[in-house]
Amino acid sequence: MEVAAQLPPPLPSVREAVINFGNKTAVGVSVMAAAVTLFLLILLTLAVPSGVLAPLLFCAGGFLAATLYTRASGEALSPRSGARMGFMTCLWGFLVVLLFFVLLAAAIASPDIRHSLLLQMQQMQQMQNSPQMAQNLKLLENPTDFIAPTIVAVALMFFVWTLLSMLGGMIGARLSNRNHASR
Numbered sequence: 001m002e003v004a005a006q007l008p009p010p011l012p013s014v015r016e017a018v019i020n021f022g023n024k025t026a027v028g029v030s031v032m033a034a035a036v037t038l039f040l041l042i043l044l045t046l047a048v049p050s051g052v053l054a055p056l057l058f059c060a061g062g063f064l065a066a067t068l069y070t071r072a073s074g075e076a077l078s079p080r081s082g083a084r085m086g087f088m089t090c091l092w093g094f095l096v097v098l099l100f101f102v103l104l105a106a107a108i109a110s111p112d113i114r115h116s117l118l119l120q121m122q123q124m125q126q127m128q129n130s131p132q133m134a135q136n137l138k139l140l141e142n143p144t145d146f147i148a149p150t151i152v153a154v155a156l157m158f159f160v161w162t163l164l165s166m167l168g169g170m171i172g173a174r175l176s177n178r179n180h181a182s183r
Contacts, residue, residue: 019084026084034092038097041054062086062165062167063175065089085169098154
């Protein structure tokens, strides 16, 4: 007579999240993480004008989104789902930044507003005597000179922000799952 081997009971399955724009929790968390990231970006830009620390901030935004989603939903995130959370966070933040770029371009296209900006910047240049200010003045005098470089800069910014946010989301998903599993 054979003794049937006793198998341990199966581990409870952890439901993996489906991250897309139809997931209301994912959308809400990513919008909130984008708002926090943009707010911190503004503060960081005021504190460190060179923008050296900004890449870390976007990585942190994706990390925050993945971590908050795991806490809010109780669902596990795979690194792929974490990357999606990071992408969604970056997309919301980038749309806000893009809106400001469009508003700035529309303002500069207006001759009256451009003239007013030129006068203000000339006064600032006299006070600061900055070579960067002189370069900005030249760009404002002929706005068509900065359209192509601005488009390239915005596209590059989106690419870099997206990669960093997705990386942060992947890291956040991995660490959140470890913390989630140890409970």
